[in-house]
Amino acid sequence: MTELSNVDEQRRAEWLALYERMLLIRRAEERIGKAAQAGELPGGVHLYIGQEASGVGACSVLGDSDFITSTHRGHGHFLAKGGDVKAMFAELWGKRTGICKGMGGSMHVADVSKGILGANGIVGGGIAIANGAGMGIKVGKEKAVSVCLFGDGAANQGVLMECLNMSAVWKFPVIWVLENNGLSEFTITDKVTAGEQTDRARAVGMPAVTVDGNDVIAVQEAMQEAVDRARAGEGPSFIECKTYRIRGHLEAEDAFLGGYSYRTQEEIDAWTTADKDPILRFASRLLSEGGASQGDLDEIEARISSQVEEAVEFAMASEDADPELIHEITFDGQRP
Amino acid sequence: MAKQRYIQAINQVFLDEMERDKNIVLFGEDVELAIFGDTREVYKTFGPERVYNTPICENSLTGMAVGAAAAGRRVILHLMFGNFVYTGMDAIAHQMAKLRMMTGGQMDLPITVIAGYGGGRSLAGQHSDTPYPTLMNIGGVNVVTPATPADAKGLLTTAIRGNNPTFFLEASGRGGDSGEVPEGEYLVPFGKAAVHKEGSDVTICAIGTMVRPALRAAKKLEEDGISAEVVDPRTLVPLDEDGIAASVSKTGRLVLVDEAKDRCSAASHIAAVMADKCFGDLKAPIKRVTVPNVSMPYAGVAEMAIFPTPEKIVAAVKSITGEMAGAGA
Numbered sequence: 018m019t020e021l022s023n024v025d026e027q028r029r030a031e032w033l034a035l036y037e038r039m040l041l042i043r044r045a046e047e048r049i050g051k052a053a054q055a056g057e058l059p060g061g062v063h064l065y066i067g068q069e070a071s072g073v074g075a076c077s078v079l080g081d082s083d084f085i086t087s088t089h090r091g092h093g094h095f096l097a098k099g100g101d102v103k104a105m106f107a108e109l110w111g112k113r114t115g116i117c118k119g120m121g122g123s124m125h126v127a128d129v130s131k132g133i134l135g136a137n138g139i140v141g142g143g144i145a146i147a148n149g150a151g152m153g154i155k156v157g158k159e160k161a162v163s164v165c166l167f168g169d170g171a172a173n174q175g176v177l178m179e180c181l182n183m184s185a186v187w188k189f190p191v192i193w194v195l196e197n198n199g200l201s202e203f204t205i206t207d208k209v210t211a212g213e214q215t216d217r218a219r220a221v222g223m224p225a226v227t228v229d230g231n232d233v234i235a236v237q238e239a240m241q242e243a244v245d246r247a248r249a250g251e252g253p254s255f256i257e258c259k260t261y262r263i264r265g266h267l268e269a270e271d272a273f274l275g276g277y278s279y280r281t282q283e284e285i286d287a288w289t290t291a292d293k294d295p296i297l298r299f300a301s302r303l304l305s306e307g308g309a310s311q312g313d314l315d316e317i318e319a320r321i322s323s324q325v326e327e328a329v330e331f332a333m334a335s336e337d338a339d340p341e342l343i344h345e346i347t348f349d350g351q352r353p
Numbered sequence: 354m355a356k357q358r359y360i361q362a363i364n365q366v367f368l369d370e371m372e373r374d375k376n377i378v379l380f381g382e383d384v385e386l387a388i389f390g391d392t393r394e395v396y397k398t399f400g401p402e403r404v405y406n407t408p409i410c411e412n413s414l415t416g417m418a419v420g421a422a423a424a425g426r427r428v429i430l431h432l433m434f435g436n437f438v439y440t441g442m443d444a445i446a447h448q449m450a451k452l453r454m455m456t457g458g459q460m461d462l463p464i465t466v467i468a469g470y471g472g473g474r475s476l477a478g479q480h481s482d483t484p485y486p487t488l489m490n491i492g493g494v495n496v497v498t499p500a501t502p503a504d505a506k507g508l509l510t511t512a513i514r515g516n517n518p519t520f521f522l523e524a525s526g527r528g529g530d531s532g533e534v535p536e537g538e539y540l541v542p543f544g545k546a547a548v549h550k551e552g553s554d555v556t557i558c559a560i561g562t563m564v565r566p567a568l569r570a571a572k573k574l575e576e577d578g579i580s581a582e583v584v585d586p587r588t589l590v591p592l593d594e595d596g597i598a599a600s601v602s603k604t605g606r607l608v609l610v611d612e613a614k615d616r617c618s619a620a621s622h623i624a625a626v627m628a629d630k631c632f633g634d635l636k637a638p639i640k641r642v643t644v645p646n647v648s649m650p651y652a653g654v655a656e657m658a659i660f661p662t663p664e665k666i667v668a669a670v671k672s673i674t675g676e677m678a679g680a681g682a
Contacts, residue, residue, distance in 0.1 A: 084420075084423070084424060086420075115457070116457070117455060117456050117457035117459070118457030118458070119457070120454055120455055120456075120457050121455040121456060121457065125455040125456065127455075127456040127459060127460075128459070129423070129456065129459040129460055130459075134420070134423050134460075135452065135455070135456060137448075138447075139443065139447045139448075142416075142443075142444075142447060142448060144413075144416070145412070145413045145414075145415070145416020145417050145419070145420060145444055145448075146416050146417070146419050146420035146423065146444075146448060147420060148413065148416070148417050148420060149416060149417030149418060149419060149420020149421040149422075149423070149424070150420040150421065150423055150424040151420070152378070152380075152405065152417055152420070152421050152424075152426075153378070153420060153421035153422070153423070153424025153425060153426040154424055156378045156402065156403060156421070156426055157376070157424070157425060157426060161424075163420070163424070175412070176410075176412055176413050176416065176443075179408070179410035179412070179413040180413050180417075182408065183407070183408065183410075183413065183417075186408075187405070342457075342458075343454065345458070346453060346454055346457065346458035347453065347454045347492065347493050348453070348493070348495075348517045349453070349461055349515075349516040349517055350516070351495075351517060351543075351544075351591060352591075353492060353493070
C-alpha cells in the first residue's frame with residue numbers, strides 16, 4: 018500500500034465502508050435468492066441486486082434518528098441503514114428471532130430503533146409515511162430528516178403528487194429518492210409514463226436532480242446536499258437515481274411469466290458489465306483512486322462471506338415464530 | 354356536571370388535550386375554519402406549528418398520520434365525513450391497521466381519526482355512510498361511536514391518550530344534542546357498554562346515532578306494557594361482549610339497531626356473538642333494525658323510508674314479544 022495523507026486515509030476508510038455495505042447487500046441477497054429457489058423460505062422475495070449504490074449512497078449520510086421508508090424490494094435499504102443481517106435473515110426464515118419476530122417477512126423488514134420505518138408491500142406505501150414523518154419531525158422541532166426511497170412504479174401512484182406538494186408547501190425535511198430502475202413490476206415504465214420524473218418535483222418548486230444511481234459517490238454527494246438543505250429548514254429535495262434491476266420482479270418470476278418476458282437478456286447483460294455494475298465499478302475506483310489494495314477488497318469479501326453464512330445458520334437454528342404473538346402485538350395493551 | 358352540546362364536548366377535549374400534551378399534532382381538511390365546529394379555536398390557539406389545515410387528499414393524510422406517529426408524535430386526523438374513510442382507505446387498511454403487527458410490535462401508533470358519519474340530512478349517497486363495519490373488519494383499529502356528549506368527551510380523551518389507532522366516529526347532525534358532561538378530567542374506558550335505560554322484557558342494543566330513536570321506542574313500548582333495556586356498546590372495537598350478553602341473558606330477547614347497511618353490519622356481528630353466548634337464554638329470534646343494502650338516497654322521504662325509526666324499532670320488538678301478557682294491543 019502506498020503512503021496516504023490523513024485526508025486520503027479518511028477517504029479510503031469511508032469508501033471501503035461504502036464498498037463493504039454494498040457487497041454485504043449483494044452477497045446477502047445472492048444467498049437469499051438461493052434459499053428462495055431451494056424453497057427454504059416460507060414466502061417470496063424481491064431482490065435489490067444491481068441497485069445497491071443508490072440505497073447505500075443515500076443512507077451513508079444518515080444517522081439512526083433519521084427515518085427512511087422503503088419498498089417491497091427493501092433488504093438493501095434495511096442493511097444500508099444499519100439493520101442487522103442476522104435479524105433480517107431470521108425474519109425471512111419466519112423465526113421469532115427475526116427483526117419483526119417473524120410477523121412481517123421479506124416485504125416488511127423494519128427496525129424502528131434505527132429509523133427504518135419498514136419495507137412496504139404496497140407499491141408507493143412509504144410515500145405518505147415518509148411525508149408524515151417529515152411533518153412529525155417539523156412539529157417536534159427536531160433536526161432529523163425523513164427519506165423516502167421509492168421506485169418508478171410507485172412514482173405513478175397519485176399519493177406522490179399529493180405528498181410532493183405538501184412537503185414543498187410546508188418545507189418538510191423530506192428527501193424523495195426515486196430509484197428509477199426502469200421497471201414497474203413486469204412493465205417497462207417508459208411505456209406507461211409521460212414526461213420526466215424530476216419535472217414532477219419541479220412542478221411544485223422543489224429542487225430536483227438526476228444522478229447516476231449506480232455511482233455510489235454521485236448518490237452520496239446529491240444526498241448530502243439535500244440533507245443539508247433539509248436540516249437547515251429549507252425543505253424537501255428530489256433525487257432521481259438511474260439504475261437497473263438485475264433480477265426479476267420477484268425470485269419466482271419465471272413461473273409467473275410462463276415463457277413470456279418483458280426484457281431481453283442483452284438488456285440485462287448490458288447492466289452487469291464492469292463499468293455498469295455498481296459494485297464492480299466502485300471496486301476499480303477504490304483501487305485506482307481510493308487508495309485501496311486488492312488485499313483490502315479480498316479481506317472484505319471474506320468477512321462478508323462468513324457474516325452471511327453465520328446469518329443463515331442463526332436463522333435456521335432459531336425457533337419458529339410464536340403464533341400466539343399475533344394476539345398480543347396487534348394492539349398495545351389490548352387483545353384484538 | 355354541566356350541560357354541554359355534543360360538538361362542544363369534542364371541541365373542549367381537543368383544546369384541553371392539546372394544551373396538556375404539547376406532542377399532539379392535529380391536521381385535516383378545513384380544520385382551521387372548523388366547519389363542523391369541533392376544531393373551533395384549535396388553529397387559533399395552537400397555531401400552524403401544531404395544526405395543519407391540509408389540501409384535499411385523504412389517502413395521503415391517512416398515511417401521513419402513520420408517519421407522524423412513527424416519528425414520535427401523538428396524532429389527531431380530522432377526516433371530515435365518514436365517507437372519506439373510503440378515500441383514505443389504502444393507508445388505513447395497509448399501514449395504520451397493520452404496521453404494529455407486521456413490525457413485531459415495534460411501532461406504537463397513537464392516532465385518533467375523527468369523522469362525522471351517518472345519514473338523515475339529505476346529504477345523499479356520498480356523504481351519509483356509516484363506515485364502521487368496514488373498519489371493524491380490518492383488524493388493528495379501534496372503533497368508537499359515542500352517542501352522548503359525556504361519552505364523546507370520555508371516549509375521545511381515552512382515544513387521544515391511547516397508543517392504538519382509533520376511529521372516533523361522531524354522529525353527523527347531532528352536534529347540537531345537549532347533555533350532562535362531567536367537568537374536569539373524564540375518561541371512558543374502551544370495551545365497556547352503557548345501559549341508558551334498564552328493562553326486563555327485551556334488550557335494545559343501539560349503536561351511536563341509533564341510541565336516540567331506541568330510547569324513544571323504549572318509551573313508547575313502556576306505554577304498551579313492554580319493558581325494554583337500552584344498551585349502547587359505545588365502542589365496537591373492542592366490543593363489550595360480556596356486558597351486552599348480560600343484558601340479553603336477563604331479558605331473553607334482543608333487537609339490534611344499527612344505521613349501517615344490514616349485510617355484515619355491526620348489528621349482524623353482535624347478533625352472531627349473542628346467538629353464540631346467550632343461546633340458552635334466548636326466548637325469541639334476534640331481530641335487526643338496520644338500513645337495507647342500498648346507497649342512501651337524497652330525498653328526505655326516500656331517506657326516512659329506509660332509515661331506522663322509533664316506529665320500526667317498536668315493530669321489531671313487538672314481533673318477538675307478541676306472546677307476552679302485557680304486550681301490544
